[in-house]
Amino acid sequence: MGQPSxxxxxxxCPCCEQILPVECFYKLTKAKRIRFSGYCKDCNKQKAxxxxxxxxxxxxxxxxxxxxxxxxxxxxxxxxxxxICGSTEPYGNGDNFCVDHNHKTxxxxxxxxxxxxxxxxxxxxxxxxxxxxAEYLDGWGLKA
Numbered sequence: 001m002g003q004p005s006x007x008x009x010x011x012x013c014p015c016c017e018q019i020l021p022v023e024c025f026y027k028l029t030k031a032k033r034i035r036f037s038g039y040c041k042d043c044n045k046q047k048a049x050x051x052x053x054x055x056x057x058x059x060x061x062x063x064x065x066x067x068x069x070x071x072x073x074x075x076x077x078x079x080x081x082x083x084i085c086g087s088t089e090p091y092g093n094g095d096n097f098c099v100d101h102n103h104k105t106x107x108x109x110x111x112x113x114x115x116x117x118x119x120x121x122x123x124x125x126x127x128x129x130x131x132x133x134a135e136y137l138d139g140w141g142l143k144a
C-alpha cells in the first residue's frame with residue numbers, strides 16, 4: 001500500500017501502522033537536520049523489551065567500535081572497577097560501566113561508573129576545569 005501522505009507535524013510508524021504526531025517519535029540529535037526515529041516511542045520501547053539484554057549491549061558498544069569481548073577485556077584489565085574512583089558498582093547504567101571516550105577523536109579511554117562518566121562530561125572533559133576543582137577543594141581543606 002505504501003506510506004500515507006503526511007503533513008510536517010506527522011510521521012508514519014511502520015510497526016504499529018499509525019500516523020502520529022512527531023512528538024511521539026524520538027528526535028535524532030546527531031543529525032544535521034531535524035530527524036526522528038523510524039518507529040514511535042511506544043514501538044521502540046516494545047522492541048527493546050523483546051530484544052535480549054546481550055543484544056542491547058552489543059548494539060551500544062558498536063558506536064565505540066567495540067565488541068562485547070573488547071568490553072570484557074577492558075573490564076578484566078581494570079579489575080572490574082571504575083577507572084577513576086575504583087568502584088565496582090556501575091550505578092545507573094544497568095549492570096554495565098560506561099565506555100569513556102574522547103568526544104573529539106572518538107578514542108576509547110576506559111570504563112567508568114556513571115557518576116564519574118557524568119562528572120567528566122559536566123567538566124567538559126577539561127583538564128583545566130578538573131584542576132581548578134581540585135584546587136578549590138584543597139582551599140577548603142578537602143584534599144582531592
